Amino acid sequence: MSTAELQTDLINQIKGITDAVKLEELLQFVRFNTDKTVYVTNDEEKRAVAEAREQIARGEVISNEDVQTRIKKWLEE
Numbered sequence: 039m040s041t042a043e044l045q046t047d048l049i050n051q052i053k054g055i056t057d058a059v060k061l062e063e064l065l066q067f068v069r070f071n072t073d074k075t076v077y078v079t080n081d082e083e084k085r086a087v088a089e090a091r092e093q094i095a096r097g098e099v100i101s102n103e104d105v106q107t108r109i110k111k112w113l114e115e
Contacts, residue, residue, distance in 0.1 A: 039047070055061055079087070093099070100108075 052064065055064070
């Protein structure tokens with residue numbers, strides 16, 4: 039499929055969306071992926087990243103599979 043065909047298909051799909059929340063999410067996604075601005079982290083974010091790296095180094099991690107299982111179980115309760 040050509041780029042022009044993909045664009046046309048995407049536009050048609052978007053036109054069919056009536057849920058405002060989904061449209062907002064899609065707009066945020068598009069803006070995020072086209073924004074060329076460099077994000078600068080603040081001190082709190084830097085501390086959170088450092089803490090996360092330390093947790094990883096200590097092996098304090100949960101696999102994505104375990105997380106998905108926990109979420110599924112939590113949603114079924």
